[in-house]
Amino acid sequence: MTVNKFLPITGSVMPRYAGVATLMRLPWIGLDDPDLHQVDIGLVGVPWDGGTTNRPGARHGPRQVRDISTMVRNVNRASGLAPFALCNCADMGDTPVNPVDLMDSLARIEAFYGQLCAANIAPLSVGGDHLVSLPILRALTKKGPIGMVHFDAHTDTWDRYFGDFKYTHGTPFRRAIEEGLLDPKRVVQIGIRGALYSDAEDTWGQEQGIRVIDIDEFHRMGVEAVVAEARRVVGDGATYVSFDVDALDPVYAPGTGTPEIGGMTTLEAQHLVRGLQGLHLVGGDVVEVSPPFDPSGSTALVGATLMFEILCVLADSVHRHKPQAA
Numbered sequence: 446m447t448v449n450k451f452l453p454i455t456g457s458v459m460p461r462y463a464g465v466a467t468l469m470r471l472p473w474i475g476l477d478d479p480d481l482h483q484v485d486i487g488l489v490g491v492p493w494d495g496g497t498t499n500r501p502g503a504r505h506g507p508r509q510v511r512d513i514s515t516m517v518r519n520v521n522r523a524s525g526l527a528p529f530a531l532c533n534c535a536d537m538g539d540t541p542v543n544p545v546d547l548m549d550s551l552a553r554i555e556a557f558y559g560q561l562c563a564a565n566i567a568p569l570s571v572g573g574d575h576l577v578s579l580p581i582l583r584a585l586t587k588k589g590p591i592g593m594v595h596f597d598a599h600t601d602t603w604d605r606y607f608g609d610f611k612y613t614h615g616t617p618f619r620r621a622i623e624e625g626l627l628d629p630k631r632v633v634q635i636g637i638r639g640a641l642y643s644d645a646e647d648t649w650g651q652e653q654g655i656r657v658i659d660i661d662e663f664h665r666m667g668v669e670a671v672v673a674e675a676r677r678v679v680g681d682g683a684t685y686v687s688f689d690v691d692a693l694d695p696v697y698a699p700g701t702g703t704p705e706i707g708g709m710t711t712l713e714a715q716h717l718v719r720g721l722q723g724l725h726l727v728g729g730d731v732v733e734v735s736p737p738f739d740p741s742g743s744t745a746l747v748g749a750t751l752m753f754e755i756l757c758v759l760a761d762s763v764h765r766h767k768p769q770a771a
């Protein structure tokens with residue numbers, strides 16, 4: 446029997462606080478690695494926050510999440526899912542970025558994910574601000590628009606900024622719908638809240654057919670009904686999961702660019718993500734972890750743990766959709 450090199454280093458060979466930190470202690474596999482074709486799910490950092498309009502720092506998210514993600518273990522106690530047994534997972538490192546050029550960064554990030562997708566590797570990413578989801582979706586949707594389960598305090602479907610500028614972390618999903626990357630009728634946004642600049646500001650997405658479950662409706666419905674509604678909206682088609690940590694209450698995730706009080710709890714978020722098991726998931730991200738606003742490091746732990754929860758349901762989907770050996 447061959448040794449599976451894609452298992453995390455066990456904590457009884459090297460303690461989990463020791464060694465070089467990789468995402469979830471997985472092997473680091475670069476795009477030029479001869480074993481690239483064996484990878485099913487690539488964990489990726491996107492160290493870039495050039496789309497941030499207010500408090501920056503999410504560019505430092507991947508490194509801190511990589512560090513704290515060494516706390517992750519192998520089996521999800523609640524679901525029994527064991528992602529590293531279902532799929533070959535690897536830390537693919539960080540994407541190339543250009544910290545002083547937004548458009549160049551979008552192109553570099555998209556090119557990186559293009560190579561992953563060409564190698565049939567499903568991406569699970571840690572940002573970075575939320576604009577990084579746009580180049581990821583550009584690379585991921587070459588076969589047509591997909592659905593999305595989007596956790597956030599904000600809809601991120603704004604149009605322009607400072608006149609006519611189209612690309613910020615408040616606009617990725619408007620651009621993604623305009624570009625035909627997302628099918629708005631298969632998009633559900635969960636946890637939306639916070640004050641607006643004007644009362645008509647946030648209606649564009651719903652006019653396109655997005656199902657918005659704001660935090661008040663979330664609490665009226667309860668987690669189980671929200672899960673059922675999210676599953677109804679996205680259906681059986683290919684679906685992406687995007688988790689902005691500001692969906693959580695700032696009590697749980699203070700280290701983020703645009704905190705909004707009155708958010709969901711970490712346990713509610715875990716139950717919601719677990720409820721996505723069985724969908725046709727093709728990738729996901731956790732974004733907006735901003736270490737400079739996270740003095741205790743708790744937000745990075747939340748980000749790493751939610752990344753593991755998404756990995757569990759993603760690995761289950763990727764495993765089920767693997768082409769069967771002839």
Ligand code: MN
Nearest residue numbers: 575597601689
């Ligand atoms: Mn967002």
Ligand code: MN
Nearest residue numbers: 598599689691
């Ligand atoms: Mn947000």
